[in-house]
Amino acid sequence: MPIQLAGTFLSPHFQIALTVAHEVNLPVSILPVDFTKGEHHLPQNLAHQPFGYVPYLLDGDFSLYESRAIARYFALLQKSALVPDGSDVKKVAKFEQAASTELTNWAPFVFAVALDTVWAPSVFDDASKAKHLADLNKKLDVFEGILGKQKYVAGDEISLIDFFYIPFAYTVIELGKVNIFDPATRPNLARWWKDVSARPSWLAVKAQSA
Amino acid sequence: MPIQLAGTFLSPHFQIALTVAHEVNLPVSILPVDFTKGEHHLPQNLAHQPFGYVPYLLDGDFSLYESRAIARYFALLQKSALVPDGSDVKKVAKFEQAASTELTNWAPFVFAVALDTVWAPSVFDDASKAKHLADLNKKLDVFEGILGKQKYVAGDEISLIDFFYIPFAYTVIELGKVNIFDPATRPNLARWWKDVSARPSWLAVKAQSA
Structure with a gap:
């Protein structure tokens, strides 16, 4: 039986794990866990992910959670x-x-900006949302400097860590319409994003997530 | 020249890195960066830690940041x-x-509970503080289950990850006086804490941090 990846395409963490599976040419089958119906809190799912999130994986009698560990x-x-x-x-x-x-x-x-712009825009007031975006922007200014000295986030070669950024960046940019990697002000992040977001592995997952 | 670890004993992240250095018998010298004076924002420190935190390390012409990566x-x-x-x-x-x-x-x-009880008790109101503690307690109930099935956080042998918990747990328990690992209600966490918090590597760092 192939490895089973439990979760839903609605989850950026699920998207991280599945994108990496595609990237390394590992076939996985998908075990749907619909968190919009609370299925992640069912006992059969908590048995494999005790904190109650997706994704998790099953590989024979081995199970694993945390998207980055799965990747x-x-x-x-x-x-x-x-x-x-x-x-x-x-x-x-x-x-x-x-x-x-x-x-x-x-x-x-x-995550905070994704919540404010896509998933739950009514939770925080405008002042809090502005603070969340300002906090993200401060971090992005540092990343802009890092990517001015190296091609990818861990060095001059693409690595697993680049893939960890893609689904959340996509959520904020394409669904939340926040231009966080503007080429005019953040040319290095824009160059990096153009590169990593065009990986066929991600495009396949993105197509299934739409 | 030995490896230099930049930071201050006031920082739990610095404590993580130094505890692991002791645990693996690696001599390191300490390069003081006093964040109470804003020294982490000086150019010579930002050159090695662009986000402006401690610790970072210098090993010849190699530098590294993020306490867990240093460890x-x-x-x-x-x-x-x-x-x-x-x-x-x-x-x-x-x-x-x-x-x-x-x-x-x-x-x-x-971190939120350490802020509320030790570092910045006046930032959040009582309702927010209660929410922070309730959120931590929900997580601890899951950790209690995990440590009921295995001796340490990554399995039945102690690993690097156990050490990542020690300084923040110490901060909340001993400085914040919050009994998060109560043997009466969380016997597995209490058993684990009694074990890991008695490591001589940590006791040495704790003595220097007091």
Whole structure:
């Protein structure tokens, strides 16, 4: 039986895992868990993801959660160069710096703006929304500098970590209509986004998510 | 010249990196960056940590930021068993699941409670503080279940990820006086905390942080 990826195309985290599966040519079958119906809180799903999120994966009697860990598992199974092989400790360290940076300096900030512009525009007032966008913009100005010195977020080669950015960036840019990677003010982020958002792996997932 | 770790004992993230250096017997010298004086925003520090945080490290002409990446670098340099060696892909995946879980289901929640009880008790009103604590408690109830099935956060052996929890837990429990790992209601977390918080590596850092 192929690996099963549980979740829904509505989830950017599910999109991260599935995009990487495509990128490393790993066939996976999809086990629908519709969180709009609360299915992620059903016992059969909590047994594999105790915090009650999607995605999770099933590979025989092995199960795994956290989209970024699932994506790493896919890359490792396929011996993909998207994850450094461990022979160069400094290269691994820079990869881990990028991995941690995505979770600390991007994910919470883009999530807030996605909530405000796409998923739940009525939760926060205008002042809070402006603050969320300003906080994201401050981080993006730093990323703009980083991508002025290297081609991708972990160095000069594309890596797994670049893929972690795509679904949330797409959500804010294409669904939320917030031009966070404006070529006029952020040419390096714009150049990087044009590159990574054109990966066939992502285009396939995006087409299924629309 | 030994590796230099830039930061201050006031920072739990600095404490994470230094505890792991001690744990893997790696000598590091400390380069003080006092964020109470805004030194993390000085150009010489932003050159190594563009987001303006501590810690960062200097190892010859190599620099690295993000405490968790620094800790991995220390463990890899010393070929420590705190990080799986890569031969078992499923073991690596479970380690990465734990790494990601710490950042998504613990760090933001414990940070909010540390802010409310130790660092900035006047920022949020009582209702917000109660919400922050309730959110953390919901996560802790899931961790209690996880630690009922395995000895440590990534499996039955201690790993790097256990160390990522210690400084923030210490901050909330010992400085904020919030009994988050009460043996009466969370025996598994209490058992785990008694174990990991007694590591000599942490006790050394804690003594210097007081």
